[in-house]
Amino acid sequence: MSEITTLQPSLLWKWFDQICAIPHPSHYEDTLANFIVNWAKEKHFFVERDEVGNVLIRKPATKGMENHTPVVLQAHLDMVPQANEGNPHDFTKDPIQPYIDGEWVKARGTTLGSDNGIGLASTLAVLESNDLAHPPLEVLLTMTEETGMDGAKGLRHNWLQSEILINTDTEEIGEIYIGCAGGINANFEIPVQYETNTFEHSAQITLKGLRGGHSGGDIHTGRANAIKVLARVLAKLSQNQPHFALSEIRGGSIRNAIPREAAAVLAFNGDVKTIESAVENLAVVLKEELAIAEPNFTLFVESAEKAPTVFTAQSTQTVINALNVLPNGVIRNSDVVKNVVESSLSVGVLKTEGNVVKSTILVRSLIESGKYYVTEMLSSLAILANAKVEFSAPYPGWQPVNDSTILDVTRKHYAEVLGEQPVVKVIHAGLECGLLKEHYPNIEMISVGPTIRNAHSPDEKVEIATVQTYWDLLTRVLADIPAK
């Protein structure tokens, strides 16, 4: 037991502490799932896992609420495993170590898993508590949300009996989500041919210090994408400089984050100073252009070890030009929902792997046709660049519904616990709700949660006070679900 078990509401924090103790990165959720199933059995709740591993637990209504609309509370079982550089943490074996840091709970050197562990803990706390009023209750815990939403995708049909679903995966207190973007992955592969490196010099151009951020939620902020800025630098160099050849290009680390770093290794003849001063000049221009959005932008060139082979001139050109024209960022804003991006894409990772330069892209849209418009642009570019693009793991958006019972009830109680009106939002990021709605089209849905910052990074933290507010909201809403 850690110090967080001293926090309020104690039942919720006790559960979260328990969750931290059982490793549960994506694809390794079974230990945690089985722990919960066994606990539910001991409590004599109805409990079942479906074909893909999702857990469903049922608890009867409290006295007098038997005829009220049944509600399912939903959270995902998995967490994103990210450790600080040099931390030997094994997410499949080692427990997360949560601790209190002022107003926040954090983990030592790793992601905390408050996304979605606080939500998960809240559903179990509701099951365990004896002093809450609620209608017929279900708790649905889904598998592998963070790497493909496998649980939501494979959810058993005709399993849920509820007419209202409360998703607990929102990361901002005071906000009620009623819609979100869908997505699809794109892998864009540019074939490259090599030749013996007969150039005199080798250098690496490195771009770093960018802010990064969520590939959906931050896509409209004007933050720079390291891969795209590097492509621009190389395109500019290739238009003005003596001939050079690439031997490697890389950037970013995960598909769903805006890349913060990128680098290219190149070989060239002539004066080293020429390329150095060209890069310096570009650094000055870009630093000024990005002064506000990217205050720590850094671009520099340094000498590199000579690679035995380099891309041919043709391959060098194709890679640079395809990456420079590769669409990225906001494609269209929504006309329906003000100030929300409708369609976007984020080039997340770039790697040189043998005979291909491969970029890993996440396409998002509030509407299906917007998502496929972006994929068609990528297909057109692939044809022009003799590249190959493959699409995978599509998931639907969650179409907003502005009037529903659960929205009315949640709005009312949120205003009371917050002391101000909540913000009802559609977000340009993925939640499981779109997929859940495909299986259960008539269910009413909202998503709420406490304030979490830096999710998916070792800086993840959850704001303690907002966990209490979230809990107050959740328990009030459950007690006020109207009769059918």
Added chain:
Amino acid sequence: MSEITTLQPSLLWKWFDQICAIPHPSHYEDTLANFIVNWAKEKHFFVERDEVGNVLIRKPATKGMENHTPVVLQAHLDMVPQANEGNPHDFTKDPIQPYIDGEWVKARGTTLGSDNGIGLASTLAVLESNDLAHPPLEVLLTMTEETGMDGAKGLRHNWLQSEILINTDTEEIGEIYIGCAGGINANFEIPVQYETNTFEHSAQITLKGLRGGHSGGDIHTGRANAIKVLARVLAKLSQNQPHFALSEIRGGSIRNAIPREAAAVLAFNGDVKTIESAVENLAVVLKEELAIAEPNFTLFVESAEKAPTVFTAQSTQTVINALNVLPNGVIRNSDVVKNVVESSLSVGVLKTEGNVVKSTILVRSLIESGKYYVTEMLSSLAILANAKVEFSAPYPGWQPVNDSTILDVTRKHYAEVLGEQPVVKVIHAGLECGLLKEHYPNIEMISVGPTIRNAHSPDEKVEIATVQTYWDLLTRVLADIPAK
């Protein structure tokens, strides 16, 4: 004399009526310029034309204001010549026929030329009036603003003596412009090869009913670009349909307007119904996607006359894919000026001309490096598509300065004549101020004007009441220019 001479302020409207009577489309401004020069000579003002035809007139300060900061009032001499379809109006010979339509002044069947004719009339009215107080005054009238800003570009150095410039080319009462985007033209030409048309059927796909608008000022609105939507339709068809060949593709009519219509003629084998139903299905999807932004969107296919030759399969593919991936719209929003686009491009015109498909693009940016980033993306695409891109007529943006004497004075008097604070703005559209500032870097500048709607179209109109407000503002500001 027309009925508009009955309007107030009468001296301004009398001058505007006179301007309408003398044809003055871009490149044909000499008759009007000479008329003004002769009038100024009769009035014994200093008057001169420079090497590119700009007119400069000087009028001494009124009594007691001799030591106040000298001011130049500036307007452009030319107007955009656009007539309704079927109207045989000859802009080089026929006068514009202005008339009063309720709260507005319009022209019969053509552009009105209130852009920048009202501003021009106001400068001449200030010169002619005997009852206004003003510092040493200059009036600068520039050539050919609407098709390349030739006058502002070629402006004679060390000619102006003023330290403040008031540009009169703003089209919204209550707004003071203090900065604007620069621009550069791009002509993107995709070579095409032809072969004999051996296909059975011919059809034309037509897209129309879009709202269009200003290629800069409306670029963030989500309005659809007919050329880009047509490219998307063709890319989708080419991915799913039996082989077809293009014989023509076209869209838009002028570089600086968002295109409202586009069409493609294609030849194909097999069942006509297949292509008809594919286009119909796409029309349904696009109509829904654009329901709010483009309520009158129409897409249909009809049979067409058989063309003797068609593009080869390779050329058909390259044209479709290059147009589908051609960047268009907002590239980045400004971090410095909130809610203003930093960089954009608008594909304005598309034509099939012999062995090339040519698209005419206008690139804009508040910053020079943003403008050149867009041109580099176009260059990268050109290399991938074996196309050719040429850039011309670059002009610089006007960098905003937030504190200046003229801004303070204008702000104060605007608040008094409007009854509310004016809005100080930077716009994503072109004004001559950036070029003027290159020649006279130390001059303070603002831009103001009455409310004009639908400039550059036969629906152009100017709001009568705002002309009086603009005049009141201008005359108060001139009277209140401080001592040096």
